[in-house]
Amino acid sequence: MPAGAGDCYGSGHSPYRKVAHVRENPHQILPAPRARLLSAVAALALAVAIAGCASQAARDAATETVMFEHQRSSTHRDGDDLLSAGLGIDGLRQMLPPAFADAEDPTAAELRRRALWSNWRGIADLGPGGGYGELYGSVDAVPGREFSAYATVPGAKHPHRVLLQLPDDFDAGRRCVVVTASSGSRGIYGSIAVAGAWGLPRGCAVAYTDKGAGSDYFDLDAGIGFGRDGRAVAKDTASDLAFVPDASEAATGVAFKHAHSQDNPEADWGHHVKQAAEFALQALGEALPAQAPFTFDNTRVIAVGISNGGGAVLRAAELEGDWLDAVVAGEPNVHVEGQGGRTLYDYTTEAALLMPCALLDIDSLPQPPLLTQVTPLYAARCASLAAEGLLSGADTAAQAREAHDALRDAGWSDEALRAGALSAGFDLWRAVAATYASAYGRYGVGEGPCGFSFAAQGTDFLPRPATAAERAAWWPDASGIPPGSGVGLVDAGMAPPDLTLKGLQCLRGLWTGEGADADRVRAGIAATRAAPPRAGLPVVVVHGLDDGLIPVAFSSAPYVAHARAAGRDVRYWQVRNVQHFDGFLALPDYGARYLPLLPYVYEALDRVDAHLDGAALPADAVIDTTPRGAAALEASHLAMPR
Known part of the structure; x- marks a missing residue:
């Protein structure tokens, strides 16, 4: 600029x-x-x-x-406010989000209140004993006004x-x-x-x-996105949608701005x-x-x-x-x-592959993840890496030590590995890598490398159309990268015994390998380099x-x-x-x-x-x-x- x-x-x-x-x-x-x-x-x-x-x-x-x-403006006084929409510390501490009177058609005020609840809880420790609002920070009511708009960076496709x-x-x-x-x-x-x-x-x-990401998802099955006030609106009936992807009429699933804007935000x-x-x-x-x-x-x-x-x-x-x-x-x-x-892409894809195995060699992991639940999965990753020739240890313990050593040699401290156990347990590394690969390569809907896509999912994890109630909650509840809020990561390459290995190897290859896709992703990453x-x-x-x-x-x-x-x-x-x-x-x-x-x-x-x-x-x-x-x-x- x-x-x-x-x-x-x-x-x-x-x-x-x-x-x-x-x-x-x-x-x-x-x-x-x-x-x-x-x-x-x-x-x-x-x-x-x-x-x-x-x-x-x-x-x-x-x-x-x-x-x-x-552009839009709103006033927030008299039981509403700028910091918590009137919820205060007690309301923000509630385990369940503020309810909608109509789950399929919430008001703009209801969506804003819920978005504030969701974002406070996603970022701050509000729990009793954690000190928020007492030792540091404040959620005291601050009345005032809000003004919002869309802005577009020169050359970007989307605001x-x-x-x-x-x-x-x-x-x-x-x-x-x-x-x-x-x-x-x-x-x-x-x-x-x-x-x-x-x-x-x-x-x-x-x-x-x-910053060009956010929770403005787009339901490809229904042709519905989100307007300036956060309400779900059909593409054909609104001119103020925050994100409308370039996609064919036959496209299905869910698109979101970070992965599918083709802007490399x-x-x-x-x-x-x-x-x-x-x-x-x-x-x-x-x-x-x-x-x-x-x-x-x-x-x-x-x-x-x-x-x-x-x-x-x-x-x-x-x-x-x-x-x-x-x-x-x-x-x-x-x-x-x-x-x-x-x-980020380099060490994320590295962690996605190696960390599950390496964690078996690290004592005193924070909980969760519960070791009794994840140990079989992590041991399977060790065996898969050995079968691929990436590890040479004769048994799980030796393979875990080798993976651990590889991460330490790459610059990971044991403190970072222990805290990273949560990201491994939540499969966060894979979701981040799939999203960023699409963003860096400026891929559109259905074009992303390695066969990843996103869709609403049922208990069987199979893609399905979203319900109106699920869709209405995306804007306030979603973190901007699935999985979450009923939207999941769909991996076309999943196969036993290590279900996610093939996709992860593909994602890692976009950093370490050769070919047009790898060149495309690395070019996008190079554009993010910081200066003093x-x-x-x-x-x-x-x-x-x-x-x-x-x-x-x-x-x-x-x-x-x-x-x-x-x-x-x-x-x-x-x-x-x-x-x-x-x-x-x-x-x-x-x-x-x-x-x-x-x-x-x-x-x-x-x-x-x-x-x-x-x-x-x-x-x-x-x-x-x-x-x-x-x-x-x-x-x-x-x-x-x-």
């Missing part, structure tokens, strides 16, 4: 924002036709400004003219969702926007527990992007974040016209995300222009060349040393080394006894062994915010924590650096 025009506007405001903030009704942002008209006016003004510009580029000049379509949450107590005297990207492949509320929980109680507006993660920030400034100008204009010059912008969202904000950090004030990246999925860096952050930009990276999904040795550590080699001052917190999923700390054994990552992300945000007011940046730290065991979490367990 190129930088914008030079400093030719006096106050440094882009002509787009100058025009866009003026309107009669402050409670709604511009409808799409008017937005398009203003975008055209802005483009003309921008061209004139460039022609007469001779001075250096200003900060706002890095802002691009972006068209936001299918991504952007959303701004504007609290009623927005601090106009210290205007602040926290911009974030969803973790994993989650929908638009996928970072509510990360950015919303920190920013909204402080009077900041919070801007979100689903990961390559544009940084641009998604920047467009969300752009949308925030426009929406603020619309909603608060007396305080407009809102610009990158007069509004503090801090980016934060975890996991894939952490990778996204680091990719945003490398974009040209002084539009971003600080970045906090937690457990980021980020890839750099050299310094020991490895791509912009010089002078404060960046703090926070990562758990026990992370078994995105090990620090392959991601954060190489990124920090790469950035420092380029002369960038990136600060790095490494936290002992922290794995990847705070949401899994509700499992007793995980809660006893591991600590949450979110307190350290919030603390890092506090530190960079203070730094922007003149304080020093936090120093590097290896944080020696203490697992809480059966006790309630206390500050002493966290050992927060001071």
Whole structure:
């Protein structure tokens, strides 16, 4: 994405924002036709400004003219709110999701409430004794308004969702926007527990992007997708569907944006974040016209995300222009060349093949998985790998040791392998690999390599059409990558005795092998490589040393080394006894062994915010924590650096 025009506007405001903030009704942002008209006016003004510009580029000049379509606004007060839709900590802790009055036709308000419930529970440890809302974090009600739209990265086939949450107590005297990207492949509320929980109680507006993934599934059997308010709508009767795949009328099953958009969204993660920030400034100008204009010059912008969202904000950090004030990246999925860096696809396919066998050689695995249930499956994997000539041990124990040694030689720590047991037990590696192979290769519906597809499944795991009730819940409940919410991964190559081996070998071959498909996937992966952050930009990276999904040795550590080699001052917190999923700390054994990552992300945000007011940046730290065991979490367990 190129930088914008030079400093030719006096106050440094882009002509787009100058025009866009003026309107009669402050409670709604511009409808799409008017937005398009203003975008055209802005483009003309921008061209004139460039022609007469001779001075250096200003900060706002890095802002691009972006068209936001299918815009929508809503108010959330009086028993509803921005953080939890009125559920509060007690409602979020309920084991069952908020019910729909009509399971086949939920309202937009019901869908939003359920999406917030689902995303909070998927990201944060809300269990009693876990400390959330008491020792750290907040779900206190924050009334306000939401503004949403679709934005499209230049060259992309499909839009991504952007959303701004504007609290009623927005601090106009210290205007602040926290911009974030969803973790994993989650929908638009996928970072509510990360950015919303920190920013909204402080009077900041919070801007979100689903970064080209999300839960906008498409039912190929019924021709039904999801509109801007999250409701299921037939393709033939709606113009605002978030995702309509390029597929034949005969296609069956389920398509979803991450796998089937043909956009390789990961390559544009940084641009998604920047467009969300752009949308925030426009929406603020619309909603608060007396305080407009809102610009990158007069509004503090801090980016934060975890996991894939952490990778996204680091990719945003490398974009040209002084539009971003600080970045906090937690457990980021980020890839750099050299310094020991490895791509997610490389170590995911490696783990999918070897880890089930290797885990049989590792003591004291967290539970689940229950060893009595998985040992026969894991032993079968050892035997399969030996039969393929990939292992040479004479028995299961020797084969497991060999697989274990191979992973350690590849850079896996035993701490990462122990925590990764959950991903192996849930078959997460295979689902991630199949999805990312399709995304990296820009494959469409029915084109993906290795015979994988996705469909609703019954108890027999055979593909079938989805019911209306199942489909209605996809948007709020789905994590963006099946299996889940009734949608499963269909593997055409499944065969005994090791049912998934053939498909996994095919997926691994797309990284290690030869051929057109392998070249296509590797080209897509190369497009996701990160660069150092912009010089002078404060960046703090926070990562758990026990992370078994995105090990620090392959991601954060190489990124920090790469950035420092380029002369960038990136600060790095490494936290002992922290794995990847705070949401899994509700499992007793995980809660006893591991600590949450979110307190350290919030603390890092506090530190960079203070730094922007003149304080020093936090120093590097290896944080020696203490697992809480059966006790309630206390500050002493966290050992927060001071």
